[in-house]
Amino acid sequence: MQFLAEELEAMKQGGLYGTIRTLESPQGAWVTIEGRKVLNLCSNNYLGLCNHPRVVAKTKEYVDRFGVGPGAVRTIAGTMSPHLELERKLAAFKGAEAAILVQSGFCANLATIPTLAPAAEDRIFSDALNHASIIDACKLSKAPVVRYAHSDMDDLKAKLEEHRDAPGRKLLVTDGVFSMDGDVARLPEIVELCEAHGVILVVDDAHGEGVLGRGGRGIVDHFGLHGRVDVEVGTLSKAFGVMGGIAAGSAVLVDYLRQKARPNLFSSALTIPDVAANLAAVEILEESDELVTRLWDNGRFLKKELSALGFDTGHSETPITPVILGEASDAKTFSAKLFEAGIFATAIVFPTVPRGTARIRVMVSAAHSREDLRFAVDTFASVGREMGLLR
Structure with a gap:
């Protein structure tokens, strides 16, 4: 097992070894780390629901009524009435006929993609910048994966034409919002191409839900x-603030999917505290768009101000604000200096993003x-000037 230590050391030498910090407080705008209160700019808690009083209260109520663990997979003895209640609410919220609840957004892709396109004669078309959970889900299928250039509709059309006469099912999967750059999939054009070529369309809306x-x-x-859109895949761990x-x-x-998806068949159901907290989150979103509006206002403000300073904030179309610094060592140093100054904002480096595009991904x-x-x-601004990154 010596290779483990050797590879870890190589990561450290290459500036790719990540510092994993521990929160000592509830998730929120400000968090406590190492006994210090710091501004949190790197969580996916878009709407501030992780510690919302209504979310906490609903969780306590349902734990008193239903306990904690489901005790089984959904198909044996693990489906409880709160699971069905949440599925109905989520389907109505999304404007869909039905929804199935699984353990995580990662599991939702694992449940969907290899189940719908399992065979060697099938084809899966995948955006080049899709999330790792999509990539891993594609690997679980025997179908060859055809990657198209990121959001390049000409390349996608050419790939679809190239495989038009291939036997089997054809499935296209794309992120809705690309998490590292904040850009939005060209969904209307993708829908047109999928309809014209008889392709099943799966959209992973992890960073779009609640946004x-x-x-x-x-x-x-x-x-x-x-x-x-045939399938909307999503996560409840970001804007919904839960899991x-x-x-x-x-x-x-x-x-x-209930009958065939492996995460539903072979992994225990979501816990009751998670289900209850998600029910409260959906109810809050159904009642008002106040939090969503505030999120966008904050995102626009921060992006405008950081860009005005001279930072490269990429081409984000959402509140996600990448501050692209280039080299991994610069991003790591910048993150460390921010933390010293009272801001928690993690460096994002290869392999999460391509080499030469290391960044601080600012999440408001x-x-x-x-x-x-x-x-x-x-x-x-202060850290950027100290490091010679701003004039």
């Missing part, structure tokens, strides 16, 4: 494409105040 669409209903709602994953679509799709939340964000801008 895009009416009151955070996601990318399909954002583009008005209800009924034209869990879903696949939403037609009733027959969900029935099929509806929980941040304008004063929080002004402190962030001033601190980024």
Whole structure:
């Protein structure tokens, strides 16, 4: 097992070894790490729901009523009435006929992609910058994976034409919002191409739910494409502030996944505290778009201010704000200096992003105040000048 130590040392020498910090407080706009209160700019807690009083209260209520663990997989003895309650609410929220609840967004891709395109004669078309969970889910299928250049509709069309006469099923999978750059999939064009070529369309809306669409209903709602996207895959660990994953679509799709998807068949059901917390999160989003509006206001403010300082914030179309620094060593140093100054913002380096594009991915939340964000801008400016990255 000597290779383990050798590879870890190589990562350290190459500036690719990550420092994993431990939170000693609830997730929020400010968190406690190593006994210090720091501004949190790197969580996926888009709407500030991780520690919302209604979410906490609902969890306590349901634990008192139903206990904690489901005790089994969904298909044996693990389906409890709160699971079905949440599935109904999520389907209605997404504007879909039905939804299936699994353990995580990662598991939702594992449940969907290899189940719908399992055979060697099938084809899976995948955006070059899709999330690792999509990549791993594709690997579980025997179908060859055809990668198309990121959001390049000409390349996608050419690949679809090239494989038009291939036997078997054809499935296209794309992120809705690409998590490292914050850009949005060209979904209307993708839908047109899939319809023209008889291709099943799966959209992973992990960073779109709670962010895009009416009151955070996601990318399909954002583009008005209800009924034209076959499968919406999602996670409940970001804007919803909890844990869990879903696949939403037609009733027959969900029935099929219940019978055949391996995460549903061979891994225990989501716990009752998770289910209860998610129920509260959905209810909050159904009642008001206030948190979504505040998130976007915060995102626009921070992006504008950081860009004005001279930072490269890429081409994000969402509140995700990448501050692209280039070299992994610079990103690591920048992150460390931010932490010393009171800001928790992790460096993102290869293999999460391509070499030469290391960055601080700044993640704002509806929980941040304008004063929080002004402190962030001033601190980024100070560190950038100290490192010679700004004039």
